[in-house]
Amino acid sequence: MPLLGPAEIRDLAELLGVTPTKKLGQNFVHDANTVRRIVKTAKVQPDDTVLEIGPGLGSLTLGLLETGARVVAVEIDNRLAEQLPVTVSQLDPDADLTVVTADAMKVTELPAEPVSLVANLPYNVSVPVLLHLLPTFPSIARGLVMVQSEVGERLAAPPGSKIYGAPSIKAAWYGRWSIAGTVSRQVFWPVPNVDSSLVAFERMPEPGTLAEREATFALVDAAFQQRRKMLRQSLSTLLGSSADASARLDAAGIAPTARGEELTMPDFLRIARA
Template sequence: MTEHTNQANQDERTAGESQLLGAADVRRIAGESDISPTKKFGQNFVIDPGTVRRIVREAGVTAHSRVLEVGPGLGSLTLALLETGAHVTAVEIDPSLAQRLPETVAQFMPDTVDHFTVIRGDALNLSPETLPEYAPTGSQSDDSFMLVSNLPYNVATPILLTLLERFDNLDRFLVMVQKEVADRLAAKPGSKIYGTPSVKLAWYGRAERVGLVGRNVFWPIPNVDSALVSFVRYANAENTNEAKKDTNGSDAAGLPYTTGTARPISPINVEVDREQVFQLIDTAFGQRRKTLHAALKKLVPEEAFKSAGIDPTRRGETLTISEFAALAGALQA
């Protein structure tokens, strides 16, 4: 690329025509930094500005948002997030990408560098202790944040469940994942793809697939289709009782949401230990073709099924998260 062409591109960005990364920008940055996408980290970089703007729009990111991005890569989505004025913290496991990203932000959106942070590390190691600026405060102030990411496809589900477990102020996410993974995350009881990711995610909130993404928006082009998954966390236990009193609306699915927060109310109406519920889920789906009576015989006595109102001849793949919770509650009674 000639000096004249570089200057022309910079003039375009100054004029506000585009501050996001296109295909030529992505390849140039990768070449200058001697970066090659690797299967080890599940890297496929988005090269289409329209796609990242769509993700940001679907996520509802505004200038008031606090956004965690996992796997920013070369910065395509990062710039689209920063374009809104949001405060963004990007977590990148690849040291070369983590080192290059601040330079890209400074080059393409210099006015946003003061509300952007990049952390080199593994998202599976994040916790309120390692990421104190996102730690729940327990105060009346809004400490919530959202996750908006093109997640590494090989570890997408563990990342989501780990972050939801460790950060109870992570109240929503919009992520791009492999289509098959998206379908499993949003699957409902009784379907063939309903499994442990589906029901465990339902413990925390409500997920739905909100769109498909074509393969040609990536470099390199992946061998799988991609999709977007949207998630909203249930109102927490402290607010749920009050929320049930004040509910005055329904979401698109006809389910109630809490006044003023648009956060759905949890269908779980018993006080139960999450780890015990997840143990039942893992065991039931570990032998998903068996009946609950057979799969859970070492964990659940006959009287617990009766107390929870669950037919033991059913299979785990037919149970909702509230029914798994009811079964756990019966064990604690």
Template structure:
């Protein structure tokens, strides 16, 4: 290891940092801090992080994964909702990576930037709720790598895929159950709204399981890594919002056949059946059997039907 390479955090250092700052992980923010440097390296490796690329990290916490991304040569934009943790992160990174220095912020509330000796911005810390972020400082990120807070993992992932089309890849750590949902295909018992909506933006696959013992506090469930690779959305004249409205309606009552589940959206069961047939779908199927391309085709048929019903 060179003297310029960041030193990753271990269990003792994580607890030392937390104690010094008076920080305890909170369930309200879905916080579970990674203690194991080996797990951090696995995440970075599975994410295919390349030197010089800009990576956005949501929920950096005490900086375990942040340091791993920096060690891989990435420039990191870290979005942290907790102001105490956001304020602590720059000093932690400087202590573990002495070649970096903190640039004084432009003003109150401005992002904090850490630069290397050549003046390159290596870490930018944004104190904000990830669900409200609409723009990020610096070059557009090409990858999202994050240990996502358990309680908002799916909405944060969908929000970033929607708002930042520069993202070509992602590697997120989520609850194992959520990972199964994100990566599920049509016909699977775990396929649902998150599966279909993520498929609009990317192909998703579960690539590794992460045991609960690598976290502090130890959660009640295992976690898993989900790899995402950006794809073109289905070709359709319907908007993304219109397609997602059909997805939501199809899964609102999973046991209902599509002609019944979509009756309200279409104006009647008969109109829903007509749209389903026109889209080449079986009105007796349920939402769990329809892929995102099918939902896109169905939205094309339902938009004029629903509009006519509204008039």
């Protein structure tokens, strides 16, 4: 299947009167080799149902459909959502594509259960989108997302590193995350100010209940709002006082003098359960 190049991307944008906006994180991939590398790295299979967020003008969508997979694409921009099926049908009339016009942060229903998430996520909302989609669609078993390099490194960061933080721990609730490659800013139109990372994930069984997840995430947020403080201090407001925080930490087997950046996701879950 022919994929979209720089000329086709600009022609489509002109046809629709689309000027890419930073607000919607619209940076369109125009390099076929990059698209096919993403699809190959994501290990998309012909019988997969793939969820794509923010398909834009269809560069990655066409690459996913090229495998024979079914694609459910969620697009917030009405103009792009209306054009995408037209573009796809002109290049591959037999492609199995469904476009849902919606905000990915609010979507709660899809016409099919996705087993994979493959997307070029808007830089400004990539983590919130992931943390909404993963609990909302538990059928998603694996995926590959393209995000700002700094965000990708945070998602995959190990405890104790300078970039380890709340996104690292919350992502770990849902599975394993790793950097699977990098993408140059030069393959986008318009060219962003940052490079991108490909982040792969494999879903694992959630370690606790919904209530435990909410309690764990609240502890994580409190710990990293003041990441340089000891946990007995950073958790004192949430847990009542410094003494109460120390008692809870002791009960969980965590030193009250530890800092949030030293703890793993299971450590925070133990504190929630203590």
